[in-house]
Amino acid sequence: DGGITQSPKYLFRKEGQNVTLSCEQNLNHDAMYWYRQDPGQGLRLIYYSQIVNDFQKGDIAEGYSVSREKKESFPLTVTSAQKNPTAFYLCASSIVDTQYFGPGTRLTVL
Amino acid sequence: QKEVEQNSGPLSVPEGAIASLNCTYSDRGSQSFFWYRQYSGKSPELIMFIYSNGDKEDGRFTAQLNKASQYVSLLIRDSQPSDSATYLCAVNTNTNAGKSTFGDGTTLTVKP
Numbered sequence: 001d002g003g004i005t006q007s008p009k010y011l012f013r014k015e016g017q018n019v020t021l022s023c024e025q026n027l028n029h030d031a032m033y034w035y036r037q038d039p040g041q042g043l044r045l046i047y048y049s050q051i052v053n054d055f056q057k058g059d060i061a062e063g064y065s066v067s068r069e070k071k072e073s074f075p076l077t078v079t080s081a082q083k084n085p086t087a088f089y090l091c092a093s094s095i096v097d098t099q100y101f102g103p104g105t106r107l108t109v110l
Numbered sequence: 111q112k113e114v115e116q117n118s119g120p121l122s123v124p125e126g127a128i129a130s131l132n133c134t135y136s137d138r139g140s141q142s143f144f145w146y147r148q149y150s151g152k153s154p155e156l157i158m159f160i161y162s163n164g165d166k167e168d169g170r171f172t173a174q175l176n177k178a179s180q181y182v183s184l185l186i187r188d189s190q191p192s193d194s195a196t197y198l199c200a201v202n203t204n205t206n207a208g209k210s211t212f213g214d215g216t217t218l219t220v221k222p
Contacts, residue, residue: 031208042198042214043154090153094208097142099200101153 004102011107021076021105023091032074033092116213129186133199143182144200189220
C-alpha cells in the first residue's frame with residue numbers, strides 16, 4: 001500500500017532533550033513538508049523540501065531541524081531550543097500541487 | 111490580514127441540511143484551491159480541489175470558486191453526523207509546486 005507513515009504516534013520529551021520524528025513515504029513524491037498544529041489552531045509550516053538534499057525554512061523553523069538524504073524520508077528534530085514543543089506534528093508529501101498527510105505524531109513535553 | 115481566512119465557527123446544522131463553508135484568500139495569483147477534512151485527533155484528508163471558476167461536484171460535496179471575488183466555498187448536501195469535523199481551506203499560488211497556505215479551519219457539527 002502506498003502512503004505516508006509517521007512514527008512514533010505519541011512521543012514524550014523531557015525538557016532539554018532533542019527528539020526526532022520520523023516521516024517516510026512510498027508515493028514517489030518529490031516534495032515533503034512538516035507542519036505543527038496546536039489545539040484549535042490551523043497548520044503552521046515548519047520546513048519543506050522540494051528535492052533530495054535541499055530544504056527551506058517555513059514560517060516557524062526556529063528550534064527545529066530537518067534533513068533530506070533520501071527521497072522517501074524527511075525526519076524532523078525538535079531541539080531543546082524549541083521552548084514550547086508540545087503540539088501535533090504532521091508530515092505531508094505532494095505530487096504537483098496536492099498535499100497528502102501522514103497520521104501525525106503527538107509530542108508532549110513533561 | 112491573514113492570507114487565507116475562514117469563519118472559525120463553530121457551524122451547526124441539522125442532519126439532512128446543507129452546510130456552507132467559506133474561505134477567502136488575499137493573493138490574486140492563487141491558482142489551485144483545496145478542501146481538507148480533519149476529524150478530532152486525526153490528520154487532514156483531502157476532500158476536493160478546484161482550479162477553475164465555477165462549481166465542481168463530487169457526490170454530496172460541491173466546491174465553488176470565484177477568483178474575481180477571491181472566494182472559495184464548500185457545500186455539503188444532505189449533511190450527516192459523520193460530516194462533523196474541522197474543514198481546512200488551502201490555497202496554492204503555483205500549480206507546479208505543493209506548498210500551500212492553510213486557513214485555520216471551520217468546525218462543523220451536524221446534529222441528528
